[in-house]
Amino acid sequence: MAEIENLKYFVLLEEFETSDKLIKLGFGELQNINLSNSFYFLPFQLLSQGFERFMKAYICLGHFHLHKELPNFKYLKELGHDLEKLLSEIIDNYYFDFNRTQYDLDEDFIKNDSELRQLLFILSEFGKLSRYHNFDIITDNSKIGVNTNKLWEKFENSILTSNDYENLIDLDLAQEVYHKISNHIIIIFEKFVSALSRQFVFKCLGQRGLAITASTFMDFGLLYDKDFGTKDYRKQTTKYKETPKKVHRRTVVDEVQRKTDPNFKWKKINKSEYDGDWPFYADDVIIECRQRHWCIITIDGHDYALNGSAKGRYKLENPHDAGMAIMGKSISDFIKMALELNTSNKH
Known part of the structure; x- marks a missing residue:
């Protein structure tokens, strides 16, 4: 050869x-x-x-x-x-x-x-x-x-x-x-x-x-x-x-506030239950809307900004820029669902 x-x-x-x-x-x-x-x-x-x-x-x-x-x-x-x-x-x-x-x-x-x-x-x-x-x-x-x-x-x-x-x-x-x-x-x-x-x-x-x-x-x-x-x-x-990745690792205080503050609306979403193209690497996430405006998402115990208002207020990265969401897959549905929590009785 x-x-x-x-x-x-x-x-x-x-x-x-x-x-x-x-x-x-x-x-x-x-x-x-x-x-x-x-x-x-x-x-x-x-x-x-x-x-x-x-x-x-x-x-x-x-x-x-x-x-x-x-x-x-x-x-x-x-x-x-x-x-x-x-x-x-x-x-x-x-x-x-x-x-x-x-x-x-x-x-x-x-x-x-x-x-x-x-x-x-x-x-x-x-x-x-x-x-x-x-x-x-x-x-x-x-x-x-x-x-x-x-x-x-x-x-x-x-x-x-x-x-x-x-x-x-x-x-x-x-x-x-x-x-x-x-x-x-x-x-x-x-x-x-x-x-x-x-x-x-x-x-x-x-x-x-x-x-x-x-x-x-x-x-x-x-x-x-x-x-x-x-x-x-x-x-x-x-x-x-x-570029520093601005994320927040959740604490016990955060969890208590989420469950007791009436201005914090939240919901857990599983990939298996979601009817659409799942955009995250993790199999479950928690969406949250604070004070009717600031939408965040919790992935593997860390908070990320879903909308621009939350990014500005909490200085958090969005899931795509933090590498937690799949490039090219939209998270707009999760922003919409987070804002809609304000009109539901969930939590």
């Missing part, structure tokens, strides 16, 4: 590790986008680099699997920085049937999904020219790249409904619109990376391909429909790590 010489083996491994980190950080930075953070340059940079490196490393393994040697410099250079071209090269030459129904789903997605193609085009343009768009304007460059921010904004707008636009002006619900957008896009990218990564899992690129990617893209290769859009990648970003 042909072997990859040691130096090339380790730098190829390093490329997979680098691209894996760039992609996951890019997803995290997309999830960090919100009302106060519109810095798209960072996720664009991370994802355009991550996807390019990933696909070029993939092509190197595919070439080795077929020809028992790694590709030469000229071959990779001619592929350039066009992500759609790199994907086409993979589909045409290095994408193999692993004789499962999932293969047909994966192949159809990477070949035919129009949203994937739109997003790869935007990131390609950013990687080739658009990252210097402002300097091109400043210096009167005759070859100005497209404005990728505008293209991305147009794509985001295509996702939104009239109800989403109404929610954008509601301080309690605006963040959920940003979560919906990032979740939609990340699901597309997760499907893309997973479709390629499954080639390693099923040894379509040989035992060497499996060995090199075992510590990196194997987790993507094991993602299926039920898994897409459920991971909080923000936890790997510096911004998330450095």
Whole structure:
């Protein structure tokens, strides 16, 4: 069996590790986008680099699997920085049937999904020219790249409904619109990376391909429909790590006040009894409305803010930002139920 010489083996491994980190950080930075953070340059940079490196490393393994040697410099250079071209090269030459129904789903997605193609085009343009768009304007460059921010904004707008636009002006619900957008896009990218990564899992690129990617893209290769859009990648970003999570660990005094103060209305809700898409990682929560205005939620013995009023008064994080609710799943129903406690006789 042909072997990859040691130096090339380790730098190829390093490329997979680098691209894996760039992609996951890019997803995290997309999830960090919100009302106060519109810095798209960072996720664009991370994802355009991550996807390019990933696909070029993939092509190197595919070439080795077929020809028992790694590709030469000229071959990779001619592929350039066009992500759609790199994907086409993979589909045409290095994408193999692993004789499962999932293969047909994966192949159809990477070949035919129009949203994937739109997003790869935007990131390609950013990687080739658009990252210097402002300097091109400043210096009167005759070859100005497209404005990728505008293209991305147009794509985001295509996702939104009239109800989403109404929610954008509601301080309690605006963040959920940003979560919906990032979740939609990340699901597309997760499907893309997973479709390629499954080639390693099923040894379509040989035992060497499996060995090199075992510590990196194997987790993507094991993602299926039920898994897409459920991971909080923000936890790997510096911004998330450095932001203190404002939560309150409940005390005996809190419990007594909840049960005796008539201005505190509360209700326990179990996942098994909830008729809807359960948004929390925990299987049960307690919602509470204080003084008819301030809505909080208790998860695993800690309080979080359900609405903006409670966040401002108690300086608490909301469940999504604290990592206690699943990205892309709405908690608006729980805000509504908490406010409705004021009109019921419950507690």
